[in-house]
Amino acid sequence: MKKTLVKRDEEGSRLVLSEAQEDYLKQIFILGEGRQKVGTQALAHRLEVRPASVTEMVGRLAQLGLVVHARYRGVSLTESGRRVALEMLRHHRLLETFLVEMLGYGWDQVHEEAERLEHVISERFEARIAEAMGHPTRDPHGDPIPTADLSMPPEATPMSLAELPAGESGTLARVGAQDRENLDLLGRLGLAPGSSIEVIAAEGTALRVRAGGESFLLPGFLAERLWMEDE
Amino acid sequence: MKKTLVKRDEEGSRLVLSEAQEDYLKQIFILGEGRQKVGTQALAHRLEVRPASVTEMVGRLAQLGLVVHARYRGVSLTESGRRVALEMLRHHRLLETFLVEMLGYGWDQVHEEAERLEHVISERFEARIAEAMGHPTRDPHGDPIPTADLSMPPEATPMSLAELPAGESGTLARVGAQDRENLDLLGRLGLAPGSSIEVIAAEGTALRVRAGGESFLLPGFLAERLWMEDE
DNA sequence: GTTAATTTTTAGGTTAGCCTAAAAATTGTA
DNA sequence: TACAATTTTTAGGCTAACCTAAAAATTAAC
Numbered sequence: 001m002k003k004t005l006v007k008r009d010e011e012g013s014r015l016v017l018s019e020a021q022e023d024y025l026k027q028i029f030i031l032g033e034g035r036q037k038v039g040t041q042a043l044a045h046r047l048e049v050r051p052a053s054v055t056e057m058v059g060r061l062a063q064l065g066l067v068v069h070a071r072y073r074g075v076s077l078t079e080s081g082r083r084v085a086l087e088m089l090r091h092h093r094l095l096e097t098f099l100v101e102m103l104g105y106g107w108d109q110v111h112e113e114a115e116r117l118e119h120v121i122s123e124r125f126e127a128r129i130a131e132a133m134g135h136p137t138r139d140p141h142g143d144p145i146p147t148a149d150l151s152m153p154p155e156a157t158p159m160s161l162a163e164l165p166a167g168e169s170g171t172l173a174r175v176g177a178q179d180r181e182n183l184d185l186l187g188r189l190g191l192a193p194g195s196s197i198e199v200i201a202a203e204g205t206a207l208r209v210r211a212g213g214e215s216f217l218l219p220g221f222l223a224e225r226l227w228m229e230d231e
Numbered sequence: 232m233k234k235t236l237v238k239r240d241e242e243g244s245r246l247v248l249s250e251a252q253e254d255y256l257k258q259i260f261i262l263g264e265g266r267q268k269v270g271t272q273a274l275a276h277r278l279e280v281r282p283a284s285v286t287e288m289v290g291r292l293a294q295l296g297l298v299v300h301a302r303y304r305g306v307s308l309t310e311s312g313r314r315v316a317l318e319m320l321r322h323h324r325l326l327e328t329f330l331v332e333m334l335g336y337g338w339d340q341v342h343e344e345a346e347r348l349e350h351v352i353s354e355r356f357e358a359r360i361a362e363a364m365g366h367p368t369r370d371p372h373g374d375p376i377p378t379a380d381l382s383m384p385p386e387a388t389p390m391s392l393a394e395l396p397a398g399e400s401g402t403l404a405r406v407g408a409q410d411r412e413n414l415d416l417l418g419r420l421g422l423a424p425g426s427s428i429e430v431i432a433a434e435g436t437a438l439r440v441r442a443g444g445e446s447f448l449l450p451g452f453l454a455e456r457l458w459m460e461d462e
Numbered sequence: 463g464t465t466a467a468t469t470t471t472t473a474g475g476t477t478a479g480c481c482t483a484a485a486a487a488t489t490g491t492a
Numbered sequence: 493t494a495c496a497a498t499t500t501t502t503a504g505g506c507t508a509a510c511c512t513a514a515a516a517a518t519t520a521a522c
Contacts, residue, residue, distance in 0.1 A: 001254055001258075001277065001278040001279045001280070005347060018508075018509085020508085020509065020510090023232055027232075039469075039470085040469070040470055040471085041468090041469060041470080046232065047232040048232045049232070049509085049510070049511090050510080050511065050512080051469075051470065051471085052470085052471075052472080052473095052510090052511075052512080052513095053509070053510055053511075054470090055470065055471055055472085056471095056508095056509075056510085057508095057509075057510095060508090060509095071470080071471075071517090072469075072470055072471080072516090072517055072518060073470095073518095099356075102333075102363075103356070103359040103360065103363065104359060105355070105359070109355070112353075113352075113353055113355070113356060116236060116351040116352075117348070117351055117352070120347040120348055120351060121344075121347075121348070122343075122344055124336070124340070124344070125330075125334070125344060128334040128335060128336070129334065132333075132334065249478075249479085251478085251479065251480095270499075270500085271499070271500055271501085272498090272499060272500080280479085280480070280481090281480080281481065281482080282499075282500065282501085283480090283481075283482080283483095283500085283501075283502080283503095284479070284480055284481075285500090286500065286501055286502085287478095287479075287480085287501095288478095288479075288480095291478090291479095302487085302500080302501075303486090303487055303488060303499075303500055303501080304488095304500095
């Protein structure tokens, strides 16, 4: 009844990480955009644990050679750590795509499911769904899917809806929010990747926009997480 | 970053079980064939833990009202416990079927994958794959899949290959073994659910049989786990 | 450049799930 | 029915991953 999925790193040595450890590495990657140092507090916030727990776990990951930790200065990933993070990100995004394309989920219903599945699928599962979907390069939120050899497809630096000048419009390319609350709001407003949105004007901290023939107010922090491309 | 899948029992009260607990309940179900008492040792063997660990966990499950434990006398499932076990069995067998039918796995490559996935898929996932496959009633090993309302389809009491008299033949209906070693052996011999097998004679503890035009020797303990039906 | 605010770490504690070794209960046997 | 063998439980430990509260380091503000 042992069930832990054993992964191998590039040198072929056995790497057995807990799901918690995989989550830490993934969040360090996301917060540090792959390369930068990440603070204990930011990480604690993302992982919904206390800073003290982060310090402890980061120490363990450092011993495993997955992160570099300069006390009081932040953590960053080593090459092996980066690979684990990218593997998780690839699993997550492939799974989201799979849930939408093959199992008929809504694009805003896939995050939590992928979050649990990403830690337990095998290389075979990963390869089969990737193949079945024709090796997709974007997930349903518009995020790029790392390739099988774990490189991240390069992207044009994107512009958020919040930065778009009043009067201009664009197409929603990526939704950088996965929490229930914001996804539900987008759903109610009829916004999804591919939607065309026009900025009318800033109203205080919020933004008045038009989409799908209707105009409405969008909270500023959400507008900052909607990445646009030209039409 | 809390990720535990929350399930609800029939009264609607929150039921949050660990994967370990789900495994215990599933094995108690399998060993006790749904109703009988199961000994500490047998359970420990199946779960690959020590008897002392079983005693401890069984105590916890009893407190949760999922099993009844008479000290020194064995454990059995309560109705809630039975439902959890059937839910896991349904997940497991649906997943195995899904992996074979939709992702092109071999029937002998699905067990370990299903073993990990069964604990983390949502009700939605379960419903979607069941629907996509037309609500199958048997998994790739020939085992019955519990229905969505968690009842186990009744079955004719089966006869094992070991019980089949010499000279007679039948069709392999169910393979009651999921370990790598035995599955690989069956694979090498070209045996799979649906194969026609003729018993030639007992040779000591083993059994000489003919299938696919070839004759070979099958270990007795394996023959006891191959369930046959008439041709 | 001190001092105050913030961030990070340390110290000490908890729980689940496992373990080994020893004690207790049950079962099998003469 | 007594004694031996087996099974089960108890007692005491360990580790991973969390926690709170207090101490230490860094950063920001005057």
